[in-house]
Amino acid sequence: MTAPTASAADSTLPGAEPQHPLHVTNELFRIAFRHHPAGVAIVTAANPDPVGITASSVASVSADPPALSFSVSGGRSAGRVAEADTVVVHLMDAAHVDTVTAYATTGTERFAEGTWEPAVTGEPVLKDAPWALRCKVIERVPVGSSILVAAEVLEILRGEHSEPLVYHNRAFHRLTETSLIQSRDAG
Amino acid sequence: MTAPTASAADSTLPGAEPQHPLHVTNELFRIAFRHHPAGVAIVTAANPDPVGITASSVASVSADPPALSFSVSGGRSAGRVAEADTVVVHLMDAAHVDTVTAYATTGTERFAEGTWEPAVTGEPVLKDAPWALRCKVIERVPVGSSILVAAEVLEILRGEHSEPLVYHNRAFHRLTETSLIQSRDAG
Numbered sequence: 038m039t040a041p042t043a044s045a046a047d048s049t050l051p052g053a054e055p056q057h058p059l060h061v062t063n064e065l066f067r068i069a070f071r072h073h074p075a076g077v078a079i080v081t082a083a084n085p086d087p088v089g090i091t092a093s094s095v096a097s098v099s100a101d102p103p104a105l106s107f108s109v110s111g112g113r114s115a116g117r118v119a120e121a122d123t124v125v126v127h128l129m130d131a132a133h134v135d136t137v138t139a140y141a142t143t144g145t146e147r148f149a150e151g152t153w154e155p156a157v158t159g160e161p162v163l164k165d166a167p168w169a170l171r172c173k174v175i176e177r178v179p180v181g182s183s184i185l186v187a188a189e190v191l192e193i194l195r196g197e198h199s200e201p202l203v204y205h206n207r208a209f210h211r212l213t214e215t216s217l218i219q220s221r222d223a224g
Numbered sequence: 225m226t227a228p229t230a231s232a233a234d235s236t237l238p239g240a241e242p243q244h245p246l247h248v249t250n251e252l253f254r255i256a257f258r259h260h261p262a263g264v265a266i267v268t269a270a271n272p273d274p275v276g277i278t279a280s281s282v283a284s285v286s287a288d289p290p291a292l293s294f295s296v297s298g299g300r301s302a303g304r305v306a307e308a309d310t311v312v313v314h315l316m317d318a319a320h321v322d323t324v325t326a327y328a329t330t331g332t333e334r335f336a337e338g339t340w341e342p343a344v345t346g347e348p349v350l351k352d353a354p355w356a357l358r359c360k361v362i363e364r365v366p367v368g369s370s371i372l373v374a375a376e377v378l379e380i381l382r383g384e385h386s387e388p389l390v391y392h393n394r395a396f397h398r399l400t401e402t403s404l405i406q407s408r409d410a411g
Contacts, residue, residue, distance in 0.1 A: 066290035076260040096281035098295040099368035103253035108285040181286035209405040216397040
């Protein structure tokens with residue numbers, strides 16, 4: 038594939054010489070992960086008031102017991118989420134890209150009645166999120182100025198689904214049949 | 225967007241009634257994360273022989289110091305990776321989908337000379353991976369039968385880049401201009 042792509046700008050990044058070991062700078066590390074695609078989540082808590090953050094770090098850790106991880110860094114909202122006993126992790130899709138975008142912008146955090154409703158433990162739940170997983174935090178691991186959180190899933194809520202949403206290089210993509218890479222077996 | 229998509233099969237999944245709290249089963253948890261898109265990585269170690277696993281759980285944790293997380297579960301290779309002092313985390317893209325597929329298949333793990341070469345600490349490095357991050361493991365957190373690993377990045381190697389690669393619902397997708405969701409601002 039040589040067609041121009043969303044990552045074509047990579048050629049202008051530092052370290053264009055393949056496999057030359059690079060001094061690890063914070064900026065180079067950020068560039069590497071800016072180009073690592075990720076699903077998008079909104080993690081909410083009630084600590085004590087409703088609070089939430091967007092997260093591209095949510096991953097499954099264990100299926101038995103069901104547990105996931107995410108990390109939070111910087112900011113007062115992040116700290117309040119990391120310190121909560123329970124959280125609700127919403128796995129978002131393309132229908133919610135405007136919600137996610139608005140949510141990630143400082144000062145626009147809202148939990149409008151009708152759109153959000155409280156879980157039994159008080160966290161705001163986005164009513165039509167594709168998946169909302171209410172979790173109990175079981176581990177908090179400080180890493181630099183960030184906190185890596187592991188949480189066991191207590192309850193799963195399932196909403197409407199649309200196309201999968203991906204965050205990459207500060208932009209959002211949707212997955213469709215067109216983006217699918219056909220396996221060699223499928224001819 | 226109402227066009228048929230890769231996630232259209234969702235409507236046949238259990239729990240189709242939106243926002244009805246669902247009993248948390250291991251299988252339901254797997255379904256939720258099967259539909260959460262993720263970037264794809266290969267994590268290698270030398271413990272004591274070369275070993276590697278594919279991982280869709282790699283995420284940035286902290287930029288200062290640069291640190292990432294991933295989780296491993298089950299299998300002898302996974303245990304050897306989790307127990308290693310240092311690892312190399314390769315962030316993969318669409319040009320390597322065949323490598324990733326072959327790699328994830330039990331019994332096909334290979335480190336062919338010419339394609340792979342050892343890092344200074346012995347881990348196999350895929351020479352033309354888009355990004356290879358040599359890391360020191362700094363935390364291992366047992367979660368159920370899995371291990372959540374945090375690692376500080378010591379060295380970054382940069383190779384050729386192609387289109388971003390995404391894993392979703394047991395299939396691979398590539399991100400292109402076509403998959404990009406135009407922001408409202410960009411009109």
